[in-house]
Amino acid sequence: MNLLQKIKQKKEFKNLSDKVVEKSLYEYLKKNNLFLINLSKKDEKVIIKEIRAELRYLSGQFQKSSKNRLKIIENNSLYSLLKTHSSTLERLDFYSKLKSIISPLNAKSILDLGCGLNPIALASKGIKYLAVDIKEDELFIIEKFFKKNKINGETLVYDLRDFNSKDFLPVDLTILFKVLDILEKKSHKLANKIISTINSKYILVSFATKKLSGKSMNFPQRVWFLSILKKNKLKYKSFSNKNEIFYLIEKDISPT
Numbered sequence: 001m002n003l004l005q006k007i008k009q010k011k012e013f014k015n016l017s018d019k020v021v022e023k024s025l026y027e028y029l030k031k032n033n034l035f036l037i038n039l040s041k042k043d044e045k046v047i048i049k050e051i052r053a054e055l056r057y058l059s060g061q062f063q064k065s066s067k068n069r070l071k072i073i074e075n076n077s078l079y080s081l082l083k084t085h086s087s088t089l090e091r092l093d094f095y096s097k098l099k100s101i102i103s104p105l106n107a108k109s110i111l112d113l114g115c116g117l118n119p120i121a122l123a124s125k126g127i128k129y130l131a132v133d134i135k136e137d138e139l140f141i142i143e144k145f146f147k148k149n150k151i152n153g154e155t156l157v158y159d160l161r162d163f164n165s166k167d168f169l170p171v172d173l174t175i176l177f178k179v180l181d182i183l184e185k186k187s188h189k190l191a192n193k194i195i196s197t198i199n200s201k202y203i204l205v206s207f208a209t210k211k212l213s214g215k216s217m218n219f220p221q222r223v224w225f226l227s228i229l230k231k232n233k234l235k236y237k238s239f240s241n242k243n244e245i246f247y248l249i250e251k252d253i254s255p256t
């Protein structure tokens with residue numbers, strides 16, 4: 001069994017694409033000047049532990065229960081489905097407000113990056129929706145939802161750590177809910193790259209305002225994010241609910 005297979009042996013990583021695990025593994029080996037061919041058993045053990053910790057951080061903490069998801073989608077009980085992901089569960093009561101904010105933008109195309117189950121709450125007929133994530137199981141559920149509800153939607157397994165704006169067609173609205181904080185721990189280069197280069201008329205970004213402990217953050221505004229907006233001379237409006245702060249950004253482009 002190779003190292004990648006060993007890392008993926010745990011059930012919780014089964015639905016992550018190999019490419020995502022490979023990327024974490026490659027970056028780790030590069031950073032630590034290690035080579036796959038001469039790894040000791042001890043090195044291997046440490047690598048497996050560290051890569052799993054990173055993958056758990058990227059993908060793991062949000063799912064409430066995946067057991068009945070397929071059954072729920074068969075019954076088209078979307079409200080119950082949204083309750084199976086902690087982020088969509090948290091904003092269940094806020095989706096109608098979000099829709100009233102998105103509606104006047106007249107978006108005909110939406111790109112949802114790191115989407116989780118969010119498209120199930122926001123996608124509708126008449127809007128082309130591209131749902132992007134690293135979790136194949138969630139994208140599978142979304143695909144079923146699109147089909148069942150005759151929504152012009154597609155899903156894409158894509159690792160945002162390799163983000164290139166050329167990989168995406170121009171859209172009216174890009175959604176980045178509670179994902180930018182996860183992508184990089186120290187620098188904010190990737191966030192800057194996504195915000196400054198994405199070909200989207202509007203970008204709606206959100207960040208959690210509560211810590212994992214459930215306590216409210218003392219400074220929920222992301223100063224680093226505001227400086228990215230300032231540096232790129234982007235106009236924005238901010239609003240919040242009890243769990244999240246949102247930034248609606250307007251970019252000066254017209255999608256084709």
Ligand SMILES: C[S@@+](CC[C@H](N)C(=O)[O-])C[C@H]1O[C@@H](n2cnc3c(N)ncnc32)[C@H](O)[C@@H]1O
Pocket residue numbers: 058059062087088113114115116117118132133134135158159160161176177178179182183
């Ligand atoms: C906190 S959840 C938020 C989900 C959704 N945006 C919402 O707010 O309802 C973060 C999501 O980002 C996805 N994600 C994490 N790292 C990613 C990466 N490198 N590329 C694409 N998606 C990623 C996770 O799989 C997860 O679905």
